[in-house]
Amino acid sequence: MTTKATIATIGQYVDQEVLIEGWLWNKRFSGKIGFLNLRDGTGFIQGVIAKQDVSEELFATAKGLTQETSVRVTGTVRAEERAASGYELNVTGVEVVAVTQDYPITPKEHGVDFLMDNRHLWIRSPRQRAVLKIRAEIIRGMRDYLDNNGFTQVDPPILTPSSAEGTTNLFEIEYVNGEPAYLSQSGQLYMEAAALALGKVYSFGPTFRAEKSKTRKHMIEFWMIEPEMAYVEHAENLQIQEAFVKHMIKWVLEHCPQELKTLERDTDALWRVVNEKFPVITYKEAVQILQEKGHDFPYGEDFGAPHETELTNHFDLPVFVEKWPADIKAFYMQPDPEDPSVVLGADLLAPEGYGEIIGGSQRIHDYELMKSRYEEHQLGESYNWYLELRQYGTVPHSGFGIGLERTIAWICGLDHVRETIMMPRLLYRLYP
Ligand code: 4AD
Ligand code: MG
Structure with a gap:
């Protein structure tokens, strides 16, 4: 059984496989590697997914995730000095809970009235x-x-x-x-x-x-x-x-x-x-x-x-x-x-x-x-x-x-x- 963890306490699980229940707030894919920015309310962490390590289906699912889609992500915790949180997740599984489409707040700049309305x-x-x-x-x-x-x-x-x-x-x-x-x-x-x-x-x-x-x-x-x-x-x-x-x-x-x-x-x-x-x-x-x-x-x-x-x-x-x-x-x-x-x-x-x-x-x-x-x-x-x-x-x-x-x-x-x-x-x- 994979341990349920929160991003805030993820440091306790280095080299172990954990389950994070949260949302995708951003992602970046380049060729055979993808980066999933996850949040779970307690914090933010980057999930890394490499095509060569996972099934084609999983890689495709990860690549297709849209902003604010709710997800249960499993992965192995790695200490990573360069990461803001100090850790990264080597993604081994993604379960989509609910797909989000056309999330209004994108990473681009928005005016304050728009943000306040949202x-x-x-x-x-x-x-x-x-x-x-x-x-x-x-x-x-x-x-x-x-x-x-x-x-x-x-x-x-x-x-x-x-x-x-x-x-x-x-x-x-x-x-x-x-x-x-x-x-x-x-x-x-x-x-x-x-x-x-x-x-x-x-x-x-x-x-x-x-x-x-x-x-x-x-x-x-x-x-x-x-x-x-x-x-x-x-x-x-x-x-x-x-x-x-x-x-x-x-x-x-x-x-x-x-x-x-x-x-x-x-x-x-x-x-x-x-x-x-x-x-x-x-x-x-x-x-x-x-x-x-x-x-x-x-x-x-x-x-x-x-x-x-x-x-x-x-x-x-x-x-x-x-x-x-x-x-x-x-x-x-x-x-x-x-x-x-x-x-x-x-x-x-x-x-x-x-x-x-x-x-x-x-x-x-x-x-x-x-x-x-x-x-x-x-x-x-x-x-x-x-x-x-x-x-x-x-x-x-x-x-x-x-x-x-x-x-x-x-x-x-x-x-x-x-x-x-x-x-x-x-x-x-x-x-x-
Ligand atoms: O200076 P005020 O009006 O003091 C009192 O209400 C006293 N009865 C307090 C007391 O001695 N128990 O308000 C106190 C503080 C202000 O210094 C300010 O920080 C805040 O309340 N405040 C406001 N904050 C946001 N919006 C407003 N319209 C505020 N009016 C006061
Ligand atoms: Mg006053």
């Missing part, structure tokens, strides 16, 4: 597969940090009666009883309740923002990990974020060398992030840097993409920008006791032009102060429970949210978030 097929290609693998490992690396540092996962609701991050991009739907409901923009407010119950918690799930902007960074549906911690204040919040990001990147470097290579990612830049301290600057210092670099940027405005790019190029490392003007940040952020016009919140900007990947802050825990924010922002009854958290056992607490897709774009070195998730939901894209 996203259900495009994800089979080596680069797209690598991104999805890295996405899975980024999630594992993040959770590994949190699970090993005393955090408990808690799942906040996705259907909510109120907004968490302002109303401009709120996604409204009709609830079963006819009331308006909103898809969650962030689980944070609920995670604050969870932190007062369990200490250190995190959520991981999809969030929704009806963003009208068509940029390389904005999605309508994106995933966030949101840790929230009781008795943690601003400075410690930043330390935890830094350790968390470093752990995740190290995890990916160690678990995805092949995929990073497929994407031709500069891993030295990522190792630098693991090994060096992240600079922390105030919003005010950031504005000064921008002005020195010739940007006509007034104090008190939010950064746009060119400003974030300028700042990250200046440091060439992830940089925390802290102490933002209270007016341009969320109602729940704790004012800085040294200057109440700014808040104890920080964004983490990723280097190489990627920009904001984390938004976080210390939260207001004082009842009276929160109550006055409610009046200023006219927060209605649907927020009563959140104010009550400041009434019953309130403590200083902090948290942050990391956007998964922007983080993946950075780690993978992609120029757009659309390739970071299987089926991106963008301003003009709901299909497939």
Whole structure:
């Protein structure tokens, strides 16, 4: 009996005959020899078939295979230094499972809209597969940090009666009883309740923002990990974020060398992030840097993409920008006791032009102060429970949210978030 193997673990079977169940993604025949590029989901390998070694029938079958035909291939595993995977398969048998004809995505160049319309097929290609693998490992690396540092996962609701991050991009739907409901923009407010119950918690799930902007960074549906911690204040919040990001990147470097290579990612830049301290600057210092670099940027405005790019190029490392003007940040952020016009919140900007990947802050825990924010922002009854958290056992607490897709774009070195998730939901894209 031939052993069933996967391409990822094929190194265990050198000189043995194995069965690979997969698909033909490319082939090349020249005279008496043929090369079958096979994939099985776990990886890619080249099968070699020589006319002189096999039956005429088998050689003809192999030669007639079309792209994306599903096949069960048997062969003997050979170590092959020149191969990307390190191995090759000397093909001894081919069983066609289903013939594919006219596969739309050919090895030639296709436009991005065409590829996006064929996203259900495009994800089979080596680069797209690598991104999805890295996405899975980024999630594992993040959770590994949190699970090993005393955090408990808690799942906040996705259907909510109120907004968490302002109303401009709120996604409204009709609830079963006819009331308006909103898809969650962030689980944070609920995670604050969870932190007062369990200490250190995190959520991981999809969030929704009806963003009208068509940029390389904005999605309508994106995933966030949101840790929230009781008795943690601003400075410690930043330390935890830094350790968390470093752990995740190290995890990916160690678990995805092949995929990073497929994407031709500069891993030295990522190792630098693991090994060096992240600079922390105030919003005010950031504005000064921008002005020195010739940007006509007034104090008190939010950064746009060119400003974030300028700042990250200046440091060439992830940089925390802290102490933002209270007016341009969320109602729940704790004012800085040294200057109440700014808040104890920080964004983490990723280097190489990627920009904001984390938004976080210390939260207001004082009842009276929160109550006055409610009046200023006219927060209605649907927020009563959140104010009550400041009434019953309130403590200083902090948290942050990391956007998964922007983080993946950075780690993978992609120029757009659309390739970071299987089926991106963008301003003009709901299909497939
Ligand atoms: O900065 P944001 O809006 O922060 C919050 O939602 C906080 N409640 C998080 C918290 O403290 N628990 O969003 C957090 C991150 C951003 O830094 C960004 O990475 C990502 O979520 N993000 C988006 N990613 C893709 N498309 C969008 N439209 C995004 N909006 C935010
Ligand atoms: Mg933000």
